[in-house]
Amino acid sequence: MDTFQNAPHFHLLEVDSTNNYASKLLKLPNSRNKTAITTDSQLAGKGQRGKMWISEPGKNFQGTFIIQTDLDPQLIFMLSKWVTWNVIQILKKYEITECHIKWPNDIYIGDAKVGGILIENQWQGNKLMASLVGLGVNISSAPPIADKKVTHLKMHSHQNISPSIFFEDLKKSFDESWHLLSPINLNQLQSLYHDALWGNNGELLFWQLPNSTDTIIGSIRAVHSDGAIEIEFENSERKKYYHGEIFKK
Secondary structure, eight states, X not given: OOOTTTSOEEEESOBSOHHHHHHHHHTSTTOOTTXXXXXXXXXXXXXXXXXXXXXXXXXXXXXXXXXXXOOOGGGTHHHHHHHHHHHHHHHHHTTOOSEEEETTTEEEETTEEEEEEEEEEEEETTEEEEEEEEEEEOSSOOOOBTTBOBOOGGGTOOSOOOHXXXXXXXXXXXXXXXXXXXXXXXXXXXXXXXXXXXXXXXXXXEEEOTTOOOEEEEEEEEEOTTSOEEEEETTXXXXXXXXXXXEEO
16 A cells, blocks of 8 residues: 555755646656655745745755545545644644644644645546645744744754654654545544634634725634635624635734
């Protein structure tokens, strides 16, 4: 059985984007599920909504996994939930307690961002061939992000952590939790993600809509399997939003 720990691993000193490199690997006839691509330096690392992910060479984890699952394509956001939940488990292993997922797939310690993921799905017609799971986590450097607080793991843990140690811990966690992506375990995964979500206890949070400076107040009621967040506002109205349609301030 293929595992993340025995799957191929390509480590590059420098690359434009590990997701781009993974996309090229996927086109080869002998490409394998759970293959990992890591790098010391990305020249054009990809972030959400077309943003760049910039990191000091060798300081942080930057990588992509080629992942093929039996998930219904309409439920592919469950893969995002699985990856972010695994990262939270590793941070807890490092005795970092104030860690949580900021919807949909950013990793935070307190109110500062420490990592995020970008999943690019590769299709052949209407068939999902693979998901390229790009992950960046600040290990010992916190590159600035406009309008966001940032941090890195070594500011919060006394343990010996490096990009390579994090990578090994991540592969082990992926293998141990792979069963959660089985259709019969998705409800359990849904619950685990919700427990790790920032705002999971129903507290009122501040939100903002695109192209608006107005602040609206509401609490998270659910994050659905398609990635939509359901928010209940102060007037008890509930509404679903997809990524990019609303932002937590």
